[in-house]
Amino acid sequence: MTAIxxxxxxxxxxxxxxxxxLVMGVLNVTPDSFSDGGKWNTHDKALRHMEEMxxxxxxxxxxGAESSRLGFKTMPAQQEIERxxxxxxxxxxxxxxxxxxxxxxAETAREAxxxxxxxxxxxxxxxxxxxxxKMAEVAAESGLPIVVMHNQEGKAxxxxxxxxxxxxxxxxxxxxxxxxxPRNNLILDPGIGIGFGKTPEGDLTVLRRQQELLTIxxxxxxxxxxxxxxxxxxAALGLPVDERMEATGATCVVGIMKGAGIVRIHDVKxxxxxxxxxxxxxxxx
Numbered sequence: 004m005t006a007i008x009x010x011x012x013x014x015x016x017x018x019x020x021x022x023x024x025l026v027m028g029v030l031n032v033t034p035d036s037f038s039d040g041g042k043w044n045t046h047d048k049a050l051r052h053m054e055e056m057x058x059x060x061x062x063x064x065x066x067g068a069e070s071s072r073l074g075f076k077t078m079p080a081q082q083e084i085e086r087x088x089x090x091x092x093x094x095x096x097x098x099x100x101x102x103x104x105x106x107x108x109a110e111t112a113r114e115a116x117x118x119x120x121x122x123x124x125x126x127x128x129x130x131x132x133x134x135x136x137k138m139a140e141v142a143a144e145s146g147l148p149i150v151v152m153h154n155q156e157g158k159a160x161x162x163x164x165x166x167x168x169x170x171x172x173x174x175x176x177x178x179x180x181x182x183x184x185p186r187n188n189l190i191l192d193p194g195i196g197i198g199f200g201k202t203p204e205g206d207l208t209v210l211r212r213q214q215e216l217l218t219i220x221x222x223x224x225x226x227x228x229x230x231x232x233x234x235x236x237x238a239a240l241g242l243p244v245d246e247r248m249e250a251t252g253a254t255c256v257v258g259i260m261k262g263a264g265i266v267r268i269h270d271v272k273x274x275x276x277x278x279x280x281x282x283x284x285x286x287x288x
Contacts, residue, residue, distance in 0.1 A: 005264030060275030067105030
């Protein structure tokens with residue numbers, strides 16, 4: 004099981020990592036997400052989907068306003084803020100569980116934190132080169148826990164992939180330390196996916212060796228795993244994006260067995276049940 008953390012937020016909501024697997028439900032309000040673009044991009048649809056995911060077992064709702072699909076073009080922060088904020092404000096008013104915001108732009112994260120979100124989720128792990136150090140500053144100012152994903156440009160690795168990822172996280176931790184982000188607020192994400200600097204084969208290797216990422220230089224960190232509907236599943240099984248639920252569940256089970264404390268998923272009801280059953284087996288006498 005992952006490192007133990009407990010977060011108590013401004014509105015009384017809590018998150019406790021390490022006792023059981025937490026389920027993060029994905030709420031994309033983008034028109035162009037790789038798996039569900041345009042499905043939830045009205046207020047009513049987004050709220051209904053949030054309510055459904057919470058009912059089905061989501062412990063966290065992760066809301067994103069910009070697609071990170073392969074080949075996406077980065078939008079200006081102001082445009083992202085204008086798209087995100089009406090949805091975020093509406094979800095925060097109604098959502099009974101903590102809400103995370105998926106962005107790698109510091110200004111978007113700052114506005115989300117001001118609005119009252121509970122977590123940040125950064126696909127560049129505090130290392131977005133266009134805004135050096137800025138996201139870490141927001142994480143320090145807000146005091147919010149932040150998911151820091153491994154990412155890189157290109158899919159080539161001159162050295163062992165896990166050792167390369169560990170070096171990336173060492174740089175992330177150093178940036179966080181410099182900005183004043185408590186290490187207890189960092190949640191690592193291996194960045195599974197072709198859009199995050201890995202081949203399908205690399206994704207499988209990272210999943211198989213995921214437990215090697217739980218400790219960086221002797222310090223344990225919680226780990227979030229995001230495999231939901233991703234292209235490595237399609238490559239392995241020849242399945243389109245809308246037929247990858249069961250295989251996503253298999254990756255979550257393996258990930259939990261190798262130490263993941265949070266899984267980020269689209270199909271909450273069936274995979275939450277898989278997570279609960281996996282926890283029951285692992286915690287049995």
